Structure formats: C-alpha cells, structure tokens
C-alpha cells in the first residue's frame with residue numbers, strides 16, 4: 001500500500017509508492033511493434049490492462065473488448081490505491097512523523113483506440129469525448145468521502161514523464177488538498193476579501209483588455225501566457241464565465257473547451273516542433289464547488305527548459321522567454337504556417 005508522508009518543516013506531502021519502480025520503461029514502442037501487439041492501450045489489447053472502469057463504446061460491444069473510442073482503466077502501477085477501510089484515512093503519527101495511508105485512485109484515460117493519434121490531432125467530437133470522460137470520472141470520484149481532490153493531467157513525451165506513447169491522460173484522486181491548490185485557494189480567497197470579486201475573472205478581463213499575452217479566445221474561453229510565466233510558452237486556458245469546478249462544465253462549454261484546446265495545442269505543437277509537455281487541470285477541491293473566488297483552469301507547460309539547482313533551491317523560476325514574446329509567437333503561428341505553404345521558411 002502506498003503511503004503519504006508529510007515533510008515536517010514545510011508540511012508538504014510526498015507519496016511513497018515503491019511498486020511504481022516496477023514500471024516498464026516502454027516509451028519507445030514503435031508503431032510496427034505496436035501492431036505486433038505490445039501496446040496495452042491499443043484496440044485489440046484490452047486484456048493487457050486491468051479491467052476497464054468505464055468506456056464510451058458501441059452499444060452491442062462488451063466491456064474489455066474492441067468497439068470503444070474512450071476507455072478508462074486503473075493504472076497498473078498506481079501512486080495511490082482504493083481501500084475500503086475509512087479508518088486508515090486519519091493521519092497517524094509514527095513517532096514525530098506524520099503518515100497517511102495512500103488511499104485514493106490512479107486511473108488512465110485512453111483518449112483514442114489509435115496508437116499514433118495525439119491530443120491536437122483528435123477531431124473536435126473526439127476531444128469532447130475525452131473531456132466528457134474527464135468530467136465523468138472526476139465527478140464520480142469526488143462523490144467518495146475519502147477523496148478531497150481529483151488531479152487530472154497529461155504527460156506527453158518521455159521528458160514530460162510519459163512512459164507510453166499512446167495518447168492518454170491520467171487522474172490521481174487524493175485524500176487531501178494538494179499544496180498547489182491550497183495556495184491558489186488562499187490567494188484567491190484573500191483577493192475576494194479585499195476586492196470582493198474573483199481574482200481569475202479579473203485576470204481574464206485584464207488580459208483580454210491588454211491583449212498582449214492572449215494566444216486564443218472564443219465565446220467561452222480565453223488562453224494566454226500568464227503574466228509571471230514560470231516556463232517559456234507556459235499557457236493557461238480559463239473559462240470566461242466564473243466557474244469554480246470543472247464538474248460544472250456543461251455541453252456548450254465542453255464544445256468551446258475542445259475548440260480552444262485543439263487550437264492552442266496546435267499552435268504549441270507546430271511552432272515549437274512537437275515539444276514534450278505537461279497539461280494539468282486545476283479545479284475546486286471537495287467542499288469548494290460553488291466557491292465565488294476559485295476558478296478552474298488548465299495549465300500547459302511545454303518542456304523546453306530544465307528545472308535545475310536554483311529553481312530547486314529557491315522555488316524561483318528563471319524563464320528566458322517573456323510571456324509577451326511567447327504569446328505573440330503562438331498567436332501568429334497560423335499566419336506563419338500559411339506563409340510557409342507559400343514557400344516561406346519558419
């Protein structure tokens with residue numbers, strides 16, 4: 001069973017999950033090898049994963065068979081595990097150290113039966129299905145008393161931590177509110193008390209008005225490189241209307257979200273030559289679904305620089321590309337691609 005341990009000074013939690021070291025390093029599965037049946041996420045290899053939790057599939061097909069277009073399975077090497085025993089949830093002290101049993105869930109959302117598809121290449125209707133699956137799993141896990149937060153994320157490329165090439169996202173449900181979300185809640189709460197509004201709504205308005213860091217915008221969403229970007233080309237996508245939790249995403253917003261994610265990712269992928277990246281959903285933890293000060297959003301980190309000694313030592317990031325330059329570059333990508341077709345080099 002994995003364990004959560006609290007660092008006594010900073011109070012940050014760490015998951016000790018030794019089983020994960022048994023994970024195969026199989027990122028470099030090539031397309032032809034995949035066809036030979038090695039990729040557990042490919043259609044036809046359903047028996048190579050633990051039994052599915054849910055799937056969007058043809059009505060006449062059975063679970064764990066072909067016929068699906070989205071499939072959710074437990075992670076074979078989970079960072080956190082389900083366990084019926086609620087008593088284990090209370091942090092207990094082992095001498096002076098705080099430990100919490102690693103209760104939670106770790107699931108894989110297989111975004112397509114096709115091995116060589118990628119997020120930005122999915123048709124809009126497929127992307128909608130990906131986000132529907134995210135919403136469904138998020139909402140289902142949040143109903144469990146033991147779960148305080150559901151972190152949905154995507155690692156793409158070996159550098160970004162993906163161990164399989166096949167397009168997939170993951171979720172880890174935790175029995176506590178992670179530090180990053182706690183810090184966002186605190187900052188947003190403080191702003192709300194001082195100014196009486198949502199900090200993220202205000203930020204959206206400022207960015208939209210200034211239009212210096214905006215990458216894409218549609219009816220429901222805005223994408224921009226944040227003012228204090230930690231990484232080159234760091235991009236956030238936020239709903240324009242105030243909404244604290246991803247669980248509240250309705251069908252019309254789901255469509256708008258698919259469009260802006262596709263557009264933003266296409267810009268990132270084509271202008272930065274398919275960089276490895278991490279994409280993270282930040283959403284309201286249990287008990288904050290209707291919070292007037294919190295605002296769910298996506299954060300995308302293309303992995304172009306390495307986090308090194310200074311960053312680890314201080315928590316201060318050195319970003320060699322200003323968000324204004326990055327946004328301009330991404331915004332103009334479509335234009336530059338058009339020119340490229342006419343013979344101009346990038």
Ligand SMILES: [Zn+2]
Pocket residue numbers: 034039040041042114115166
């Ligand atoms: Zn595959």
Ligand SMILES: [Zn+2]
Pocket residue numbers: 198199200201202241242243292293294295
């Ligand atoms: Zn807001």
